[in-house]
Amino acid sequence: MRSYWFGDIDDGVCTPAQGDEDRILERCDTIRGKVDAGFVPVSVDEACECGFFGDREEYLAKLRNVTIRDARRKIIAAFSEGDAELIQMVRMLDEIDEVVNLLTEKAVEWYLVRNPGFSRKYKSMSAKRMVGVMKKERGPLGRICAEIDALSDQRATLMRDVSKRTDAVMPNCSALVGGLVAARLMERAGGLSVLAGLPASTIQVLGAEGALFSHLRAGSPPPKHGIIFQHRRVHNAPRNVRGKVSRAVAGKLAIAAKIDFYRGELDPAFIERAQDRIDVVGEKE
Numbered sequence: 001m002r003s004y005w006f007g008d009i010d011d012g013v014c015t016p017a018q019g020d021e022d023r024i025l026e027r028c029d030t031i032r033g034k035v036d037a038g039f040v041p042v043s044v045d046e047a048c049e050c051g052f053f054g055d056r057e058e059y060l061a062k063l064r065n066v067t068i069r070d071a072r073r074k075i076i077a078a079f080s081e082g083d084a085e086l087i088q089m090v091r092m093l094d095e096i097d098e099v100v101n102l103l104t105e106k107a108v109e110w111y112l113v114r115n116p117g118f119s120r121k122y123k124s125m126s127a128k129r130m131v132g133v134m135k136k137e138r139g140p141l142g143r144i145c146a147e148i149d150a151l152s153d154q155r156a157t158l159m160r161d162v163s164k165r166t167d168a169v170m171p172n173c174s175a176l177v178g179g180l181v182a183a184r185l186m187e188r189a190g191g192l193s194v195l196a197g198l199p200a201s202t203i204q205v206l207g208a209e210g211a212l213f214s215h216l217r218a219g220s221p222p223p224k225h226g227i228i229f230q231h232r233r234v235h236n237a238p239r240n241v242r243g244k245v246s247r248a249v250a251g252k253l254a255i256a257a258k259i260d261f262y263r264g265e266l267d268p269a270f271i272e273r274a275q276d277r278i279d280v281v282g283e284k285e
Contacts, residue, residue, distance in 0.1 A: 014050030204250035
């Protein structure tokens with residue numbers, strides 16, 4: 001018996017598939033798993049001769065509906081994965097950072113017009129404290145600064161949500177370098193499956209593509225680290241061993257990403273060994 005998406009053909013006897021398009025998709029999944037080198041395709045004319053369809057146009061119309069429905073189902077499944085939402089959360093966090101920084105800069109320029117004597121003080125103040133001072137102003141400047149302050153609070157909340165989500169989606173990477181750094185690496189790679197397939201050398205320079213291309217084009221010094229520089233063990237390492245530490249961190253991240261993708265659970269023994277190895281590399285001078 002030969003099975004196709006529209007029905008079965010057995011010794012010239014044609015039995016059409018029963019059910020709606022969802023049932024046909026289930027049938028396609030079953031057939032897909034059984035396809036081998038001996039599979040014999042059927043032409044549109046044969047399908048029509050068996051009575052499945054009145055003509056070629058009807059065959060193509062029904063095939064189009066089934067394939068579109070299958071594509072929609074796969075897209076929904078892909079975007080329901082945990083890393084897909086995490087990617088959007090990281091991108092939103094980055095956008096909020098840019099908006100807050102830009103609005104704070106413009107608000108300071110506005111405030112200095114009204115208070116020229118403040119110019120010497122603000123350089124030593126944090127952005128958060130600066131906004132707190134400016135939002136006490138009356139009128140539109142004060143209202144806008146209050147909105148900037150509220151947006152900054154939302155940014156802090158989202159950052160905590162990103163870390164919590166990363167703990168669930170990629171627990172080993174999160175335990176190794178922290179939820180925010182792990183999430184940024186995964187977002188830059190394009191997904192956990194992509195990150196799990198990258199070599200350590202690529203993970204090491206993720207986020208430093210500009211410097212890498214400059215090295216390749218103009219022969220400038222190659223970058224030693226990208227996003228992983230945000231991890232305390234890298235940026236706190238002595239300058240003479242920072243490159244070695246970043247390589248060690250990237251190497252362990254490459255393994256951690258694979259564990260997260262294929263097993264999806266925390267491996268405390270691996271994390272302990274990885275942290276010990278990074279510590280050893282950081283102590284060598």
